[in-house]
Amino acid sequence: MADIKLLGLSISVYxxxxxxxxxxxxxxxxxxxxxxxxxSGPPADYLALNPFATIPCLLHGDFVLYxxxxxxxxxxxxxxxxxxxxxTPIERARMNQIIGMLDSYCYRPMVWDVYVQRIVVxxxxxxxxxxxxAAALTGLSTLLKQLDQWRGERGFLVGQALSLxxxxxxxxxxxxxxxxxxxAMLESFPRLQQWMRLMRLRHSVRATPFHTRAEDETEFAEDETEF
Ligand SMILES: N[C@@H](CCC(=O)N[C@@H](CS)C(=O)NCC(=O)O)C(=O)O
Numbered sequence: 001m002a003d004i005k006l007l008g009l010s011i012s013v014y015x016x017x018x019x020x021x022x023x024x025x026x027x028x029x030x031x032x033x034x035x036x037x038x039x040s041g042p043p044a045d046y047l048a049l050n051p052f053a054t055i056p057c058l059l060h061g062d063f064v065l066y067x068x069x070x071x072x073x074x075x076x077x078x079x080x081x082x083x084x085x086x087x088t089p090i091e092r093a094r095m096n097q098i099i100g101m102l103d104s105y106c107y108r109p110m111v112w113d114v115y116v117q118r119i120v121v122x123x124x125x126x127x128x129x130x131x132x133x134a135a136a137l138t139g140l141s142t143l144l145k146q147l148d149q150w151r152g153e154r155g156f157l158v159g160q161a162l163s164l165x166x167x168x169x170x171x172x173x174x175x176x177x178x179x180x181x182x183x184a185m186l187e188s189f190p191r192l193q194q195w196m197r198l199m200r201l202r203h204s205v206r207a208t209p210f211h212t213r214a215e216d217e218t219e220f221a222e223d224e225t226e227f
Pocket of ligand 1: 012014015053054066068069
């Protein structure tokens with residue numbers, strides 16, 4: 001296989017989704033950090049690859065691919081290891097539905113409106129926008145309730161096998177549960193809380209931390225081996 005390079009940031013939700021797919025598929029890759037948030041704007045050579053300046057962007061030989069869902073599906077299809085997309089039309093549709101819901105109703109409220117306002121803004125000396133946080137939490141409760149029902153008592157978001165839907169949700173919930181509001185909300189959804197606990201045991205999660213400290217692993221028992 002030609003060399004694979006992922007351009008992004010280790011603190012980025014969408015970069016982590018792609019990295020988790022690479023880890024789950026056992027594909028060798030290099031992460032090259034590209035600071036699209038720099039005060040001077042995204043680097044010009046990055047804009048030449050992705051004019052929308054979003055991260056991540058995958059380079060596979062000469063092939064350039066941005067948009068995370070396209071990247072994770074491509075990775076799933078080029079490596080002959082465990083499939084990350086269900087084979088039945090109904091389960092595949094549910095996976096695609098969940099990914100669409102996460103992009104549309106989860107990422108911005110969970111990460112920007114709650115995590116950034118509650119953690120990042122005060123850390124920089126600013127004041128959190130409480131109205132923004134409160135509004136975001138209302139919609140997130142609806143979303144998490146639905147995901148909790150679909151996850152059920154065991155397994156993954158779609159049936160009994162890990163899919164791209166699980167990889168799409170984990171990084172968003174990881175930031176969310178760094179906030180007290182996120183921890184409290186997840187406690188109302190015990191099936192999703194258990195899913196989170198079990199996801200945190202996976203190599204793909206442990207190999208892709210947002211922070212240098214092992215924030216994801218601290219509170220978890222090593223003997224949970226359901227996955
Ligand atoms: N639709 C894009 C969204 C990716 C995205 O929003 N990434 C964030 C970082 S986690 C980003 O690049 N933000 C910079 C910006 O929107 O200008 C995808 O699926 O890859």
